[in-house]
Amino acid sequence: MIITQKYFLHFPVCETNTPIIYKLVKDFDLEVNIFRALVTSDGEGYLVLDVKGEAGSITKAMEYVASFGVTINSVEKGVVRDESLCNHCGNCISHCKAGALHIADMKTRKIVFDDKLCIACGKCVDNCPMKACSTVF
Numbered sequence: 001m002i003i004t005q006k007y008f009l010h011f012p013v014c015e016t017n018t019p020i021i022y023k024l025v026k027d028f029d030l031e032v033n034i035f036r037a038l039v040t041s042d043g044e045g046y047l048v049l050d051v052k053g054e055a056g057s058i059t060k061a062m063e064y065v066a067s068f069g070v071t072i073n074s075v076e077k078g079v080v081r082d083e084s085l086c087n088h089c090g091n092c093i094s095h096c097k098a099g100a101l102h103i104a105d106m107k108t109r110k111i112v113f114d115d116k117l118c119i120a121c122g123k124c125v126d127n128c129p130m131k132a133c134s135t136v137f
Contacts, residue, residue, distance in 0.1 A: 004052040007062070010071040011045030020065055021047075028061040029053060036120040036135070048120040079120055081113040085132035092133065095123035 011020075016039050024030045030053035038046045051058055062072055079100075088111050092101045100117035101124055103109055124133040 001055055002053065003055050003058065004050050005058055005074060006048070006050050008073045009045075009047040009049070009065065011047070012069045013043040015068045015070060016043055016045040018068060020068060020070070021049075023064065024051065024061050028057045028064070030057060030061055036122065079113075079115070079118050079122070079124060079133055079135055081124075081133050083132070085130045086111060086128075087130050087132075089129065092124040092128050095127045097121070097123070100124075 021032055021034070024032055030051050033050040033052075034047060035050070036046075036048040040046075051061065053061075066072055081101075088109060090103070090109075090111060092111065093103065096102070098117050098119045098121070100114050100119070101111055102114070104112045120135065122135055125135055
C-alpha cells in the first residue's frame with residue numbers, strides 16, 4: 001500500500017555531506033518532497049520532508065537513515081503555533097499557500113492551524129506580527 005509520511009530529520013555534523021536522500025529515491029524507490037532544509041554554520045543539518053512509497057520500503061529506508069546517526073521524528077508539522085500569542089489578525093492567512101492557517105468559522109473569525117496541511121514553508125513565521133508561529137528549527 002502506498003502511503004505518505006512526513007518526517008523531521010536532524011543530521012549530525014559528520015553526515016551532512018552524505019547523499020542519504022538520494023539513496024531513498026534510488027535504492028528504496030521512494031518519492032521525496034523536501035519542505036524545508038537547513039545546514040547550520042556548525043554543519044548540522046535539518047530537514048522536513050514527505051516520503052511517499054510502499055509502507056515497508058519507507059520503514060526500511062528510515063532504518064537506513066537512522067544507521068547514520070540521523071535523528072528521525074515522524075511529525076505532522078514543521079511549524080509550531082502558540083495560540084496564546086495569536087491575536088487573530090489574519091495576516092498569516094494570505095501568506096499560507098497550503099491553507100494550513102485559515103478561518104474555520106466566519107462568525108468568530110478565529111484563525112485555526114491544520115498541521116496536516118502545513119508544508120513548513122515558514123511564511124507564517126516571517127509574517128506574524130505577534131510571533132505566534134515558529135519553526136521547529
